[in-house]
Structure formats: structure tokens, C-alpha cells
Amino acid sequence: MDWNLLISQLMNGLQLGLLLFLLASGLTLIFGIMDFINLSHGSFYMIGAYFCGTVVAYTGSFVLGVLIGLVGVFIVGALVEWFIARKLYREDHLDHVLVTFGLILIFDTLVHLLWGASGIAIPLPDVLNGQITLGNLVVPTYRLLIIVAGLLVAAILYILVAKTRLGMLIRAGASNRTMVEALGININRLFLFVFALGAAMAGLAGMLIAPITEASIGMGNDIIIVAFVVVIIGGIGSVKGAFYAAMILGLIDTLSRSYLDALLGLAMPSEYSETAAPALSAMLIYILMAAVLAFRPQGLFPPAGAK
């Protein structure tokens, strides 16, 4: 067995898991607290990447790109909440799906209008472009940075949600919104903040991945579905659940892509396993979600007291 390959695959899984967590943590809060299905959450991921790319192109500083990008996505998220989402919280889930589907079309086309049809690449500063040697393992510096940044944000979010008054309100909102309102909390302001925060975290995920993949139109539309799977598996409204589910999915997805082939090869002739493995590994997360929904619909780690 190639241990170096295994370790680097584990790191890739961790990286994917953390990016998923950045997307899913906002999604699960918006879902859990406002009971709002935001299909266009992936648009914030895309917008983050474009904002960051533009700032980097003008200033040459990746750090500045991330900081200004975060503020920009936060504002875009707040605007979406203020003008659109707010009107829909009390409506049917079907309406949420439709409006946010419309928003995806709007954002994708606006990006097309502003930045053109081809994606934009984000150059990395030289410091991040190199590789780090750990023992006999060579790791790209930037991948390590994504992992560190992801863990850092997860830690900050944990402190925010678990240790602060604001976090207490957020948790209370996810468990019982009506009660929070009845206790005299300005629920509109809380919603606005949570929505914009979620957008900013999705934007951050987009900024982190863009130097590897480049920013492109519709880049969020596939990963957002996986983020939804994370939210469902983790339990709607549960940041902790989102974290564990994101890690599980990230690892399952990465490891199955590299090892399922060999695993199936033990049970069937290799010409079949070579075709079946990619399909099965792509499906694995959906199979997992269907199983969770069928046997434990509230998710693996539902927020305390949620109905």
C-alpha cells in the first residue's frame, strides 16, 4: 500500500470537507433559522471568487482580495436578504426553490455581463505557490493554507455560535424561532446578519478554491447540491452537524474516487469495476443522504430541541 498516496488523499478529502463546511454552515443556519431554502447560496461562492479575482488583478495582493471580497459578498448577501429573501420566509418552500433558482440565473448572467464568458484565473503570491516537505511527503503550500484557513474559520464559528450572546440567539433561533421572537429579540436584524454571514462564508470558500480551479460562471451550481446533502445529513440548523457531515462527505468522496476501483475489483472482473467505480463513487453521497433521510430524517446531529 502506498502510504504517501493515502495521506495526500486524506488531505484532499479534508480540504474538500472544509470547503463544503464553509458552504454548508451558512446554508444550514439560513435553513434552520429562517426555514429558507437558498439554492442560490452557490452564487455567493461564485461571486466571492470573482470579487477576489478582480481585486487581486488590480492590487496584486491576495490577502487584500480575500478581505475586500469578504466584505463585498457580505453586502451582496445582505442585499439579497433585504430585498428578496425577507419577503419569502413565511411562504411555501416551493416559492423559495423558485425564487432562488431565478436568482441563480440572474447572478450567473450578471457575472457573464460584468466579467465575460470565460473564467478568470487568480494568481497566487510566490509564498503560497511552493511546496512544503513534511517527512517524505510533499504538500503544496496552498492546499495546506486552505486546510488551516478552513479549520480556523470553523473554530471561530464554533466560538461565535457556542460562546457568544449572538450565537446563543442563533442557536435559539434554530431550535424555536417563534419563542425567540416572543422574547423580544429583533429577529429581522438577526436574520439579516445570519444570511450575510452565511453568504460571506460561501464567498470565502469560492475565494479559496478559485486559485486552483479559476473563477467561472456557474461554479457554485454543482457544489451547492453537495452542500445541501451535507446540511441534510448533518441535521438542518446544526453547525456541528454540518462540520461532521462535511468531513465525512469530503473523505468519502475523495477516498472512493481513488480506492473504490480496487475495492470493487476484489468482487468483480476489473473491466466491470473500472466502469462501476466512478459512477458508484459519484453516487455514494446521494445514497448516504437517501439512507439518512429514510432512517433518520432529522439528520445525524440535529440542533438541540428542534422539531
Add this chain to the structure above:
Amino acid sequence: MSWLPANWSTRIYALLLLVLALAPFIFTWIGQPFYLDLLSRALILAIAVISLNLILGFGGMVSLGHAAYIGIGAYSVGIPSYYDYYNGWLHLALALTVSAVFALVTGAISLRTRGVYFIMITMAFSQMVYFTFLSLEEYGADDGLVIYSRSEFPEFISMEGATGLYYWIFALLLASLYFVHRLVHARFGRVIVGSKYNEQRMQALGFNTYRYRLVCYVISAMMCSLAGMLLGNFTSFISPDMIGWARSGELIFMVIIGGVGTLFGPLVGTIAFVVLEEALSAITIYWHLIFGIMLVALVLYGKGGIHGWLSLLDRKEEDRG
């Protein structure tokens, strides 16, 4: 004029059906045979949208995975054709059987859930279908599959030619409309509609609502696979792209434009969608923007869709009368 249908919306729908019946002649007459292609596509999608409306509009089951059944229907034509089996009855049987079995298994699991969970689980199952077809290298994977010849129905009505196919589509459309009309007015349909509004009550009345909803789901899936089979014949090129979740989203969009839970809503909604798509994309490459804004505006301000607006005419009529 007592021979006229009683209200405006019915009159308009009757006129629409008449125009659809004569469409090939009208388009030849005005010298725009291309429009028949557009209309054929619209009517095929309308069948799928009618089937979605059966569960979504009448049954309250919001499926974000209905495009999977279009895919199953289309590949039921594509895969046999790849092996030179062009028998249409075989294609038909395959589409109906596979969709029914898939809907029975996934529906049985999905219908244990409610609301947003149902939306997500149907989406998950359709993604599984999507990735299955995406991985079938033999049948083109993401490059898609070309169908070289239409389904053959020996000693029956031929699908050949644009007009022949159009009347196949039109006949199946009429059949779907009539079928859904009869179904929702039968006892079965009343149970389905009843469990949308108050499932506990229906159960208290002694109905096994789970079983009714499951049967309804399977029926809807089979209808949708018919649309898929027609689409495979029509486009003569199929790819996993037909199954992606955005396609399912578009189907819901078409139901909403027309009017949820109405008989003709899905038909007019789909025609409006396809025509708008064609017209807007001819004007600007940024037509998705206009589309998106319309969608947002429709949900925020335009409740009831086209059918809702037409019924406003009826109400005015009643006020006057």
C-alpha cells in the same frame, strides 16, 4: 351563443387546442415550418410538466428530480437503438417499466419524508440517475448518444417526418390531459388532493394515504417517461444533461408559470416558457437575466400563473352577469 363554453378561460383553452391540432397546416401556410419544431418540443415538455403537476399541483409532492424520468424515457429509446432495436413497442415498454420500477422503489423511500426533505431526496435520486448515465461510457457518457432512427411502429401510425411525430406528440398530450382530468375527478384523485391539504383527516377517514400517494407518484413518473421517449425521438440526440437538477427546476418553473394544480396550466406554462426562451435568446445572449427576474417577480407578485390571470377574466364576466 349558448354553444360557446361558459367562461373565458375555457374558451381560450378550447381555441388553443384547436390551433395546436391545426398547427402543422398553419405553419406550412405561413411558410414557417421551423415553428413546428419549437412547438413539438414545447408539447413534449408539456407532457412532462403535466405529469409533474399531477404530483406537485394536485398532490403537494414537490419533486426536484422529475427530469430523471425524462432521462429514463429518452435512454429507453437510445440504448436499444444503439443495438439496432428500433421497435417502438419495445421502447415504450422499456420506458414505462423502468420508470415504474424506479419510481416505486425511490417513491417508497421518498414518501416517508415530508416537505423540504421530499424535495431533497427526490433530487438525490435524480442525481443518482444522472451519474449513472454519466458513467456509461458505452452509451457516450457525457458526450451523449446519437439516435439514428426513430422508434418504429410497424402496422401502426408512423413517427416519421415532422408532421407524423407532431401528431404522435399531440395525441399523447391530449391523452395526458384527459387522463389527468379523469384521475383528479375520480375517487383516487380526491384522496390525493385531500391528503395534500389535510393528510391526517384523510387517514382518519380510513384511507391509506401513503399507498395512494405512492401510486400517484408512479403514475406521474410513467407519464413523464413517455415525454422522455418522445424527446429522444424528437432530438435524436440524448445526453445526461437532460437529467441534471437544473432541468427539474425548469419543469417546476413551467408548472408555476402556467398555474399550479390546474388542468391546462402546465400546457400554457410550458408553451409560454419555450416560446419566451426562444424569443429572448434570439434578442440577447443575456436572456437568462430577464428570465430570472421574471421568475422572481412571478413568485413575489404574480400568484396563480397564467391560469390565474385568465381566471380573472372569468370573474369579471361573472361580476357583469
